[in-house]
Amino acid sequence: MAASSNSSLSGSSVSSDPEDYQPPIWKSYLYQLQQEAPRPKRITCPQEMESRPKYYGREFHGMISREYADELLVAAEGAYLIRESQRQPGTHTLALRFGHQTLNYRLFYDGKHFVGEKRFESVHDLVTDALITLYIETKAAEYIAKMTTNPIYEHLGYTSLLKDKMVHRLSRGRTEPRRVTFQGDDRISSPLVRRSALKDTPEKQCSYEKIHNFKVHTFRGPHWCEYCANFMWGLIAQGVRCSDCGLNVHKQCSKLVPSDCQPDLRRIKKVFSCDLTTLVKAHNTTRPMVVDMCIREIELRGMKSEGLYRVSGFSEHIEDVRLAFDRDGEKADISASAYADINIIAGALKLYLRDLPIPIITFDLYSKFIQAAKIPNAESRLEAIHESVLQLPPAHYETLRYLMAHLKRVTQFEKDNLMNSENLGIVYGPTLMQPPEQNALTTLNDMRQQKLVIQLMIEHEDVLF
Helix, strand or coil, X not given: CCHHHCCCCCCCCCCCXXXXXXXXXXXXXXXXXXXXXXXXXXXXCCCCCCCCCCCCCCCECCCCCHHHHHHHHCCCCCEEEEEECCCCCCCEEEEEEECCEEEEEEEEECCCEECCCCCECCHHHHHHHHHHHHHHXXXXXXXXXXXCCCCHHHHCCCHHHHHCXXXXXXXXXXXXXCCCEECCCCCEECCCCCCCCHHHCCCCCCCCCECCCEEEECCCCCCECCCCCEECCCCCCCEEEECCCCXXXXXXXXXXXXXXXCCCHHHCCCCCCCCHHHHHXXXXXXXXXXXXXXXXXXXXXXXXXXXXXXXXXXXXXXXXXXXXXXXXXXXXXXCCCCCCCHHHHHHHHHHHHHCCCCCCEXXXXXXXXXXXXXXXXXXXXXXXXXXXXXXXCHHHHHHHHHHHHHHHHHHCCHHHHCXXXXXXXXXXXXXXXXXXXXXXHHHHHHHHHHHHHHHHHHHCXXXXX
């Protein structure tokens, strides 16, 4: 292959000013190869085959040998037929001529035709895609192996500008959690200042890493990889697309893309049951608006409500709140005029936290928190919980920190609401902590530790966070 077949990236640059944005120069070599790939040539059977399955056409030749199939296909590159296997009657083989030899593939049908992962509406489409893939991987194997070595993603840094050329996105730096030393005399030594009222504290600035949510995608029309700038070849499933931000890349390039997904609000279909980091990055907030808005409403008019968080609101009204957030986002009306019973708002907050696809205390850290709660020595137990808290993803850490500070304030009204840290631990343990296996027996066995973890985080929130 000639190096001159590629478009050069020289002369293309990106200014810090979105107005000066210059689009990348896409590399055309693989696109040219796809245009050169052999075209499918169906070899039809001259006679009607009674044994032909209804989902095959005249390309089906019945039970013929490999040798005879080879004779029928030898005339042209891209020629293909379907035969019934002589060795395994009832199974079918796609015989395809490529590279001056006949290739045989076991052919399947389950409503769509396939020989591997990709599924096609017709055999003709399957063969077209196969010929493109075979031709490109034969002609450009060395090129494909090296195409990720000089990515435009890193050298041009154009992606964020491409997503939002006219808007400067906030770049927020998150204050790292402080490590705390717990002394053996039951006193806690910490450089942290007690946070008595988080809502009066200036908003912490945050910069959360988020991995891309790549899913296999079929692109209509020519598309180029936004990581390596090379053409994404094939008829279907040519690459992957991030369902949160829309980044399009080769499957092999997706493994090299940095964890810098900036979710697009237009792609976020709902608020409840949405990944926590995805939601806060999409809205450029420190915490989910559901948590902030519900806590604000509860602290405004519900702190003295007896059985706060323990007493349930009407489930249909809680569902109404969920729908309001999914539909209206931060404009959702959860005021007293809309929902007089504060237990509805408290129930909506618990539902939001319970329905997170990854719980506040993440699946991979669940066992560390449970084991920490089992430590007999009180100081060592608190130290272990603190170490586990520090390992939480930033969005989870900030949400948990804010929630624990709120629940600490709830306990200050225990005389009226009858909710101390232990009672809140019982309520919030299963909400914030869920075992990765989703096993009922595991959950039952861990309930005491779940309660204790939340209880201790409420009681010591000023030094654990």
